[in-house]
Amino acid sequence: MTTATLASADELLTDRRVPPLGGFNLTMLGIELRRILRNRRTLIFTLIFPATMFLAFGTGTGTAERIGDGNVSAYVMVSMGLYAAALTAAASGAMVAVERSLGWSRQLRLTPLNPVAYVSTKAIVALVSGAMAIAMVNLTGAVQGLPQMPASTWLACGVVTLVCTLTFAALGVFIGYLVPSENVMQILGPGLAVLSFLGGVFIPLEHGSGIWHVAVWTPMYGVAEVARAPLTGELTWYAVANAVVWFVLFVAGAAWRMARDTARV
Amino acid sequence: MSIQTTVSTPADPRHCAPPSAVRLSAVTKDFGDVHAVRGIDLDISPGEVVAVLGPNGAGKTTTIDMVLGLTQPTSGHVEVHGMGPREAVSHGLVAAVMQTGGLLKDLSVRETLQYTASLFARTTTVDEVLAVAGITEIADRKVAKCSGGEQQRLRFAMALLPDPALLLLDEPTTGMDVEGRRAFWAAIRRDAQRGRTVIFATHYLEEADQYADRIVLVSRGRVVADGTGAEVKALASGRVVRASLPEPDPARLRGLPGVDAVELRGDQVLVHTTDSDAVARYLLCETGAHDLEITSQGLEDAFLNLTGAQDQTEGAQR
Incomplete structure (x- = not known):
C-alpha cells in the first residue's frame, strides 16, 4: 500500500472536479458489455436460438422462391434477426429495473x-447487443448460403432492424418495472415468442385471413414489416403506424414506471 | 415528557474557521403523516468523527439520506462543505457506505471498483483501496461469492475511491467479523487524522463510544444529546454498586446521598447512585457486605435512559 498517493488534509478539499459527460465513459460501457457476453442464458437465447430458428425455417423447400429483391430464405433471415435483436434489447432493458430492485x-x-x-x-448496450444478435443470424445465413439479396438491401435490413429493437428495449424496461425480479426474462422470452408468431415473424401471415386481422394490432407486426421493407419493397401505412404507436406506448410505459420508481429512491 | 439535553455545543459561531463539513439547519422530513425528522440542527467541523446513535425509527438513516441528497428535506437546509448535497457528491467530496446499497452479483470485486472509479473525475487507484479495505486477495472473486462482511468491505473500498472529504457510514460493520471490524476502524481512524470527516450511524453502542470523538443521540427525529462519549454517559450519570449482602436494609440504602434506586437479587444488592463512594463506605464499614464491585453505567444504559422510555409511543419509521 502506498500512502504517498493519498491526498493530504488540504488536498482533500482542492482539485474537486465534476466528471465530463455526466460520468459517461468507456470503462463503464465496456464492463456493461462484458456482463452481457458473460451471461450464458442470454447468449443462448439471443445468439444461438435465433440462428437455429433460421436454419429450421429458412432453409426448407420453397425458400429459394423470389420475394422482392431477394428470396424467401433472406426474408426468414431478416425476421429471425429482428426476433433475436428484440429479445436481446428487451433483456438489456429489463436489467435497468432489476438493478434498481437490487439497490445498485x-x-x-x-x-x-x-x-x-x-x-x-x-x-448503447441494448443497441450493441442487438447488433451482435442481428450479425449472428446474418452470419449464419451468409455461411449457409441460401439467403439471397443485394448487399445494399442486406445492409439496409440490418440497420432498420436495429432501429426497431429500441421499441423492445423500452418494453424490457417497462416489463422489468412491472415484474422486478431477475427472472423477468422468463416472461419476456415466451412473451416475445408469442408476439413474434402473431406478428408474422416466424410464419408469414396470409393477407386478409382471420389471424391477420388480429396480427396487425400486435407490436411485432409493424416492426417486422418495416424491417423487411428494404427486401420486399412494400410497406403499408398501417404497418408504419403500428410500429410508431407501439414504440410510443412502450417508451411512455417505461417512463411512467421509472418516474414512479424514482420517487422512492 | 421530553428529555432535551444538549451537552457542550461546540464553540459556535466560528466566523473565521473553515466552513463546516456538514451543516443542518432546522431540517425536517415527513413521509406522508409520518414525521421522520422533526427539526435537526447540526454543525460538524472538518476532521470530526461523529457517531449518530438512536433506536430504529429515530431518523438516523433519513438524516444521512438528506446529507447525501438521496432525499430532499421537507423544510430546512442541508449544506455539505458549503454546497448542496448533490453538488458535493458530483465533486467527489462526499461518499458513503449504505446498508441498502446494492451490488451487481455478476461483477468481480475488482470490476465493481473499476466501474465505480470510472464515474469520478479523480480517484485513488483500485489497488490502493483494495489494500486499505483488506480485500486484495479476493479482487478477482465474483461479488455473488463474497460473504456479507466481504461485500461490506467492498462497499467501503468503493466509498474510498474518490478520497472523499466526508464519509458517511450507515451501520458500517454489519456482517463483519471481529477482525474485519478492527481493521475497518483502524483505517477510518487513520483517515480521520488526515482530516477526513466521518459520520457513522450505528447500533453498536460500544463502537460509538470507542471510535467517535462526538456522539449525537437522536430519538424520534430530534437530537436529544450531543457531546463526547463521556459526556453522554455522564448525562445518564451514575454508577452501580453491587455487593453480596445477606440481610440488606433497603430503606437505609435509599436514604444515602445520591442513591437513585436499590435492587435486591437473592443475596445480591444493586445500588444505582451518583455517589458510589458513600454507598461503598456504608456497605463495607457498617454492614457485612462482601465481593463489592463498582461499575460505571455503559453507554447502553445512557442510551436507554435518554431514548428508551419514549420510543414505545411512536410508530417505527424507516
Whole structure:
C-alpha cells in the first residue's frame, strides 16, 4: 500500500472536479458489455436460438422462391434477426429495473453519474447487443448460403432492424418495472415468442385471413414489416403506424414506471 | 415528557474557521403523516468523527439520506462543505457506505471498483483501496461469492475511491467479523487524522463510544444529546454498586446521598447512585457486605435512559 498517493488534509478539499459527460465513459460501457457476453442464458437465447430458428425455417423447400429483391430464405433471415435483436434489447432493458430492485441504482446515486448518462449507456448496450444478435443470424445465413439479396438491401435490413429493437428495449424496461425480479426474462422470452408468431415473424401471415386481422394490432407486426421493407419493397401505412404507436406506448410505459420508481429512491 | 439535553455545543459561531463539513439547519422530513425528522440542527467541523446513535425509527438513516441528497428535506437546509448535497457528491467530496446499497452479483470485486472509479473525475487507484479495505486477495472473486462482511468491505473500498472529504457510514460493520471490524476502524481512524470527516450511524453502542470523538443521540427525529462519549454517559450519570449482602436494609440504602434506586437479587444488592463512594463506605464499614464491585453505567444504559422510555409511543419509521 502506498500512502504517498493519498491526498493530504488540504488536498482533500482542492482539485474537486465534476466528471465530463455526466460520468459517461468507456470503462463503464465496456464492463456493461462484458456482463452481457458473460451471461450464458442470454447468449443462448439471443445468439444461438435465433440462428437455429433460421436454419429450421429458412432453409426448407420453397425458400429459394423470389420475394422482392431477394428470396424467401433472406426474408426468414431478416425476421429471425429482428426476433433475436428484440429479445436481446428487451433483456438489456429489463436489467435497468432489476438493478434498481437490487439497490445498485441507489449505489450509483452516491457517484457523480448522471441519470441521463446511465440511461444512455444502457441504450448503447441494448443497441450493441442487438447488433451482435442481428450479425449472428446474418452470419449464419451468409455461411449457409441460401439467403439471397443485394448487399445494399442486406445492409439496409440490418440497420432498420436495429432501429426497431429500441421499441423492445423500452418494453424490457417497462416489463422489468412491472415484474422486478431477475427472472423477468422468463416472461419476456415466451412473451416475445408469442408476439413474434402473431406478428408474422416466424410464419408469414396470409393477407386478409382471420389471424391477420388480429396480427396487425400486435407490436411485432409493424416492426417486422418495416424491417423487411428494404427486401420486399412494400410497406403499408398501417404497418408504419403500428410500429410508431407501439414504440410510443412502450417508451411512455417505461417512463411512467421509472418516474414512479424514482420517487422512492 | 421530553428529555432535551444538549451537552457542550461546540464553540459556535466560528466566523473565521473553515466552513463546516456538514451543516443542518432546522431540517425536517415527513413521509406522508409520518414525521421522520422533526427539526435537526447540526454543525460538524472538518476532521470530526461523529457517531449518530438512536433506536430504529429515530431518523438516523433519513438524516444521512438528506446529507447525501438521496432525499430532499421537507423544510430546512442541508449544506455539505458549503454546497448542496448533490453538488458535493458530483465533486467527489462526499461518499458513503449504505446498508441498502446494492451490488451487481455478476461483477468481480475488482470490476465493481473499476466501474465505480470510472464515474469520478479523480480517484485513488483500485489497488490502493483494495489494500486499505483488506480485500486484495479476493479482487478477482465474483461479488455473488463474497460473504456479507466481504461485500461490506467492498462497499467501503468503493466509498474510498474518490478520497472523499466526508464519509458517511450507515451501520458500517454489519456482517463483519471481529477482525474485519478492527481493521475497518483502524483505517477510518487513520483517515480521520488526515482530516477526513466521518459520520457513522450505528447500533453498536460500544463502537460509538470507542471510535467517535462526538456522539449525537437522536430519538424520534430530534437530537436529544450531543457531546463526547463521556459526556453522554455522564448525562445518564451514575454508577452501580453491587455487593453480596445477606440481610440488606433497603430503606437505609435509599436514604444515602445520591442513591437513585436499590435492587435486591437473592443475596445480591444493586445500588444505582451518583455517589458510589458513600454507598461503598456504608456497605463495607457498617454492614457485612462482601465481593463489592463498582461499575460505571455503559453507554447502553445512557442510551436507554435518554431514548428508551419514549420510543414505545411512536410508530417505527424507516
